[in-house]
Amino acid sequence: xxxxxxxxxxxxxxxxxxxxxxxxxxxxxxxxxxxxxxxxxxxxxxxxxxxxxxxxxxxxxxxxxxxxxxxxxxxxxxxxxxxxxxxxxxxxxxxxxxxxxxxxxxxxxxxxxxxxxxxxxxxxxxxxxxxxxxxxxxxxxxxxxxxxxxxxxxxxxxxxxxxxxxxxxxxxxxxxxxxxxxxxxxxxxxxxxxxxxxxxxxxxxxxxxxxxxxxxxxxxxxxxxxxxxxxxxxxxxxxxxxxxxxxxxxxxxxxxxxxxxxxxxxxxxxxxxxxxxxxxxxxxxxxxxxxxxxxxxxxxxxxxxxxxxxxxxxxxxxxxxxxxxxxxxxxxxxxxxxxxxxxxxxxxxxxxxxxxxxxxxxxxxxxxxxxxxxxxxxxxxxxxxxxxxxxxxxxxxxxxxxxxxxxxxxxxxxxxxxxxxxxxxxxxxxxxxxxxxxxxxxxxxxxxxxxxxxxxxxxxxxxxxxxxxxxxxxxxxxxxxxxxxxxxxxxxxxxxxxxxxxxxxxxxxxxxxxxxxxxxxxxxxxxxxxxxxxxxxxxxxxxxxxxxxxxxxxxxxxxxxxxxxxxxxxxxxxxxxxxxxxxxx
Numbered sequence: 001x002x003x004x005x006x007x008x009x010x011x012x013x014x015x016x017x018x019x020x021x022x023x024x025x026x027x028x029x030x031x032x033x034x035x036x037x038x039x040x041x042x043x044x045x046x047x048x049x050x051x052x053x054x055x056x057x058x059x060x061x062x063x064x065x066x067x068x069x070x071x072x073x074x075x076x077x078x079x080x081x082x083x084x085x086x087x088x089x090x091x092x093x094x095x096x097x098x099x100x101x102x103x104x105x106x107x108x109x110x111x112x113x114x115x116x117x118x119x120x121x122x123x124x125x126x127x128x129x130x131x132x133x134x135x136x137x138x139x140x141x142x143x144x145x146x147x148x149x150x151x152x153x154x155x156x157x158x159x160x161x162x163x164x165x166x167x168x169x170x171x172x173x174x175x176x177x178x179x180x181x182x183x184x185x186x187x188x189x190x191x192x193x194x195x196x197x198x199x200x201x202x203x204x205x206x207x208x209x210x211x212x213x214x215x216x217x218x219x220x221x222x223x224x225x226x227x228x229x230x231x232x233x234x235x236x237x238x239x240x241x242x243x244x245x246x247x248x249x250x251x252x253x254x255x256x257x258x259x260x261x262x263x264x265x266x267x268x269x270x271x272x273x274x275x276x277x278x279x280x281x282x283x284x285x286x287x288x289x290x291x292x293x294x295x296x297x298x299x300x301x302x303x304x305x306x307x308x309x310x311x312x313x314x315x316x317x318x319x320x321x322x323x324x325x326x327x328x329x330x331x332x333x334x335x336x337x338x339x340x341x342x343x344x345x346x347x348x349x350x351x352x353x354x355x356x357x358x359x360x361x362x363x364x365x366x367x368x369x370x371x372x373x374x375x376x377x378x379x380x381x382x383x384x385x386x387x388x389x390x391x392x393x394x395x396x397x398x399x400x401x402x403x404x405x406x407x408x409x410x411x412x413x414x415x416x417x418x419x420x421x422x423x424x425x426x427x428x429x430x431x432x433x434x435x436x437x438x439x440x441x442x443x444x445x446x447x448x449x450x451x452x453x454x455x456x457x458x459x460x461x462x463x464x465x466x467x468x469x470x471x472x473x474x475x476x477x478x479x480x481x482x483x484x485x486x487x488x489x490x491x492x493x494x495x496x497x498x499x500x501x502x503x504x505x506x507x508x509x510x511x512x513x514x515x516x517x518x519x520x521x522x523x524x525x526x527x528x529x530x531x532x533x534x535x536x537x538x539x540x541x542x543x544x545x546x547x548x549x550x551x552x553x554x555x556x557x558x559x560x561x562x563x564x565x566x567x568x569x570x571x572x573x574x575x576x577x578x579x580x581x582x583x584x585x
Contacts, residue, residue, distance in 0.1 A: 286325025
C-alpha cells in the first residue's frame with residue numbers, strides 16, 4: 001500500500017492510503033473484509049449506496065489494496081452486507097450476501113449465485129374484497145377510497161403498499177391508478193433492515209455459517225446456508241435496526257438486536273421471543289459485543305455497556321454524536337475495544353469506558369471496519385461523508401496504556417497503609433465496649449434525647465421572645481439581618497428587612513434601638529419602616545457614635561415593632577466592635 005496523508009505520523013496508527021474522491025458512500029453495516037479468493041489476501045467489499053448523481057447508482061464494489069478490483073450493479077439500496085462460508089468445498093473462499101429490499105443476493109467468486117426473497121405477509125381479507133369489487137366495476141374510486149380508509153382505522157392487518165399509495169393520491173389521479181393496478185393481485189412484502197451470520201455447528205473461523213435476517217415486520221429469520229430455507233423464525237416487539245450474533249445454531253446462540261422502539265432484546269435458541277430486554281434512555285445508533293458484554297452507542301452522545309442479562313456496567317459521555325461504530329478485535333494480542341466515528345471529525349478508540357486513542361479525520365466518518373486487509377492483521381478502513389476512503393495500519397509496536405484501559409479500583413488503592421500496632425489501651429477499650437455495649441448505647445440515647453429536648457426548648461423560647469432572626473407570626477412573616485460598617489468611633493448600622501410572605505404586604509412597622517447611653521449616641525434611635533412588598537429587601541440605615549475612650553464595646557438591641565402591639569415581631573442583638581478612637585472636636 002502507498003503511504004499517504006492525513007492524521008499525522010503520531011500515535012499507534014500508520015497512514016497507508018487516503019483517496020478523498022473514491023466515491024464510496026456507505027455505512028458500517030455495508031462494509032466487510034474477506035479473503036474472497038482463498039489466497040490469504042483479504043479484500044474490501046463495500047455496498048455502495050450511490051451518490052445520487054447520474055451514473056452514480058447502487059453498486060457492490062471490491063477493492064484489492066488501493067485499487068478497485070470489480071463492481072456489480074445492485075437493484076436496490078443495500079441495507080447490509082456480510083461474508084460467510086456456505087459450504088465445505090476447497091479452496092475455502094467465502095460468499096458475499098447483500099441484503100437489498102426484500103431480497104438477499106448471494107455472490108460467489110464475485111458473480112451472482114443465488115437470490116433469496118422473503119416470504120410474503122398476510123393480506124387483509126377485507127382489502128382483497130374491496131379491490132375485487134373495484135375490479136368488477138361495482139364501486140367507483142371515491143367509494144373505494146372511503147372503504148379503504150375505514151379498513152385502515154379498524155383492521156389488525158395493515159394495508160398493502162398499493163392501497164396506501166392509492167389513499168395518498170389526489171382525486172383526479174384515482175381513476176387512472178385503479179385502471180392500471182386493479183387486475184394485479186394484492187401482495188404485502190416486507191423488507192430487510194439488518195443482516196448477520198451465525199455459525200452452523202462449529203466455531204471455526206472458516207466454519208459454515210447461517211444467515212440471520214431482521215425484517216421490517218419485526219421478525220428475525222435464520223436461513224440454511226445451502227438450501228436457503230428458513231430454519232428458525234423469531235418475533236420482536238418492534239422492527240430491528242442492528243444486530244450482533246454469537247454462538248452456533250446447532251448448539252447455543254444469542255442474537256442481540258437493537259430495535260426501533262429504543263430497546264435492545266436478546267434472542268436465544270430455545271425461544272421464539274426475546275429472553276431479556278434492555279431499556280435505553282435514548283435510541284441506539286451502534287451495537288457491538290465485546291466479550292460477554294454488549295456495548296451500545298446512544299443518540300444522547302453516550303457509550304454504555306450492559307451484561308447479557310441487561311445489567312448496566314458503565315457509561316461514558318462523548319464529545320459529539322456517534323456517526324458509526326465497529327468492534328476492534330486482535331485475537332493474537334488478546335485485545336478487544338470499540339471504534340467510534342464522531343460528528344466532530346474524530347475516531348475514538350474505547351476499551352471499556354477508557355479512551356485509548358483519538359484519530360483526526362478530514363471529514364465526518366460514515367463507516368468503520370477493522371480487520372485483516374491484504375496481509376495486514378490490524379487494518380482500519382474508513383469511509384467519509386464526502387465519499388473518501390482512508391486506510392490506516394496499526395503499528396506492530398503499538399502498545400496501549402494498560403493502566404488507562406484496565407478496569408477496577410485505582411492503583412493507589414493497592415498501596416498498604418502504615419497502620420500502627422494495637423496498643424494495650426486500645427485492646428482494653430475494645431474489651432470494655434464489648435462488655436458494656438448495651439449500657440453505653442442506652443447512655444448515648446439518653447444524652448441524645450436530652451440534647452434534642454434542650455434544643456427544642458431554646459427554639460421555643462426564641463420564638464416566644466422574638467429573638468430569632470425570622471418572625472413566627474403568620475400574618476407578618478419577616479426576616480432581618482444587621483450589618484455594622486466602620487472602624488469607629490462612628491459606625492454605620494444597616495438593617496436589611498424582608499417580607500417573606502407570598503403575596504401579602506406588611507405595613508405600620510417601626511424599629512427601635514436599646515443601648516447603653518453612656519457608651520453610644522445614636523442619631524435616630526427610632527425609625528419608621530415603609531410598606532414592605534413581598535420578596536424585596538429594604539435597607540434601614542442609621543449612624544451610631546461611640547462616646548467612650550476606654551476601648552470597650554457593648555450590645556445594641558434592635559426591636560421591630562408593629563403599631564398597636566406591645567411585644568416586638570423581631571429582636572436582634574448586635575455585638576458592636578471596639579472603637580479605635582474618639583473624634584476630635
